Amino acid sequence: MQNLKLRKLKITINGKKYQGSPGKTILEVCQENDIFIPTLCYHPDLEVKANCRVCVVEVKGRNKLCTACSTEIEDGMEVLTDSEKVEKVRKINLELIFAAHVEKCPTCVRDGECLLQDLMRAYEEKGIYKVRSNRFEDRKKTWPNFQFGPSIFFDSSKCIDCGNCVEVCDKVQKIKFLEVEGKGYRTRILPSSSKMRECIYCGQCAVHCPVGAIQEQSSIDDVKRAILDRKKIVIAQIAPSIRVSIGEDFGMSYGKVVTEKVYAALRMLGFDKVFDVNLGADFTTVVEAEELAERLQKGKDLPMLTSCCPAWVRYLEFYFPWYISHLTTARSPHIHLGGVIKTYYAEKEKIDPENLVVISIMPCTAKKFEICREELKVNNMQVVDYVLTNREFASMLRERKIDLKKVKGEKADNPLGVYSGAGAIYGASGGVMESALRTVYEKITRKTLLRLDFKNVRGVKGIKEATVKIGKKALKVAVANGIKNAKEILDRLHKDPKLYDYIEVMACPGGCIGGGGQPIPVTKEIRKKRAQALYTIDSRLKVRKAHENPIVKKVFKEFLDRNKKLAHEILHTTYQRAEKQKDYTSYL
Amino acid sequence: MDILKKLEKEKLTGRGGADFPTHLKWKIVNKAKDKDKYVICNVSEGEPDVEKDRFVLENYQKEMVSGIKIAIDFLEAKEGFIYLRNDYYSKFSLQLKYWISDYPIKLVREEAGYIGGEETALIEFLEGKRAEPRVRPPFPPTCGLFGKPTLINNAETFYCVDLINRGIFKHTRLYTINGDVENPGVYGLDEDVTVKDALKETKNLPKRKFFVQVGGGAAGEVLGKNQLNVKVCGSGAIIVYDARKTDIKSLLKKWIEFFMKESCGKCVPCREGIFRIYELLQKPNTDLKLISDIVYSLEQSSFCGLGRGCALSISSLFVNVLRKSKAGEVIL
């Protein structure tokens, strides 16, 4: 068996010899060797569906073309990836796909970052059989748009029926909200009409869409308007995971840390101040750790569940409302910081908070929903006015021809840009848990924690468990990496309610670094590199515990501790059972 | 001699259309180690102008069911299924139940349409999913229904299994002869009969100019008058078209409308391409060159046999029957 695994198969591609392991597909071997094969429906996160048929290649001895994504290599196989036959079929299929996709490139967030657009450009000039995007008439011109809450926008006239969104929602997330209806050219993808199914706004469908058919609901215009409004002071705050992924959209390597470039680029877009949600995360950790300590002492509402992922909160509120009391009452990091900005900062700077516009740059589509929640208002104000996904942010930069790679880094504004390593790792699955453990340990034992790294809760595993000794208590914790694992954990809890004390859930695989608002593509390898980058940031910081963040201490001392009632409003929240949306059709 | 050896000796091949040696399929399922195995009898007969499975149900129901039972016993299968075209279900299910008696064989009413004739799409449907073909390999004999080894054979194949088991198999096969002929119907003829002989023997050889479609009234291959000395393959149907009476464009439209209705919608050439051919056929000056290009993609890159079948009928019609211009392009 061992030998079989190690054995390499010899194959010839375009006349050159290569080797590949048994079980690999032609596509995988080509990718390993930098041989380009166009793909649309292929995604390493998903099962091979092989329905777009643009990855066709010629295999000697077979009378039909084969799809590279679904054909495993065989010893002695001879493959042609660019023969005349391949080119002809590939181009016809591309033209057919084009005619099922109403191009709205100028207004699409994916403009410049779209697989279909890239392929079209690549094949428009090249070869004997020129691709024409207008060979057939667009057949979906009159197809409708859908909106899932304030988060997701599905323009079905752009959908090329690859089925990636359905598959990711069904198999990766196990939400099963998107469905395929009809057959043949009448096939269409629709939101489920079942009462039992509802969108959690995670946006995984959007990051797996090869074109721009299913995307975030854009706030770009609102943000531009705010920036242009002279009366307003417009503040940007960036989420922990933005800095390790946005570089990818500007040709930088996966996981490249570009924190200071992001601050500077935001100023170039016209934001007046730039703050960092890492600081918000430190507030969250302190509030959450305190609550955990208290619940542990009282033995009440355990296990405690994290709440910083709004898609997870919505999931619980819709599918498992009876667990609501287990959610921590701590608000999420950007809401914490937004609250601090609109109260403490406004007061300090003597600005009427009505004139402050706070915009969060987030890896997430569900955050667009979160900011609308009534419970999160402070003094009757929405604390974060708009959320831009990382993709929207990148598209604004592209529109202004700002090349992030060339931007010179700058510092964040004072004083709300100071963060600890604990805040930095919030963007990776297990990060919230680790941050909380660092703080709760010191809070309960009143001793200094020496070994800060909780490696058991890091990494890409679906469910991560650890038992952490805190004084006399053995704290049992679990981390659900991706919403389908949350279901598994809740099932376990159903059988044994005392199984865990504290549970972290992130709805997206990998946590926020794999979030629904992140640059595309995102794959397992990319998620790993982004997460690694966050841990590197943490390891290089002097302050690595949230409660030691000097600004957190200062804001508590100068402001929150003196206004107990307001502090409660800024720091805590409530939850309620969620209803299914009545109608998903969008009349925009 | 066990049934497997008998099948091998008689060289039975599948009667569904693919002509795959039956004993090989049986062997793979038999060898598989899984405890649970399934047997499926496919009676979806979705192709226009093919009626031989109905003929089996009308005349050899008992034999067909017995063939399924032989398979279940031999493979020690957990369960059997008979997947029946909608109208066949309504008409024959009560009788079938009688023959099935206490065997673990379930009758399933077709809802998937023509694509249900594709083995893996049929399996998906039986699993309660959308009837779409699966990526192969794995093939059903090793990994089929619910991921278990599954034997799928056509109604006529199971009928033959019973005959072979009883030692009375005569190496005949059922042929549907249809279209512009004197004596349409289902005939049992030698399994290697040529198109010409089949027409002759059944007194159906037309006197006027004609062409035929072999294998089915939508996906079958079109042959000209001088190409009839070939074995009848596929599902054994021969449809005769009177060359003077037949309007080629209407014929193309009829096929395309059929495929457009039946395409599952999974892959691009079939979902989009067939729709575009339909569109082109609605126009007065149909662009046959463009249709040929789409047909080429269908033939070369569609996911399953449905798209390839559509390509086969159109391209063979173009090549074998239509006139060509001086430049070599077909004209209607």
Ligand code: SF4
């Ligand atoms: S946002 Fe998440 S839950 Fe909603 S449709 Fe997309 S993948 Fe499914």
Ligand code: FES
């Ligand atoms: S990428 Fe292979 S068929 Fe779509």
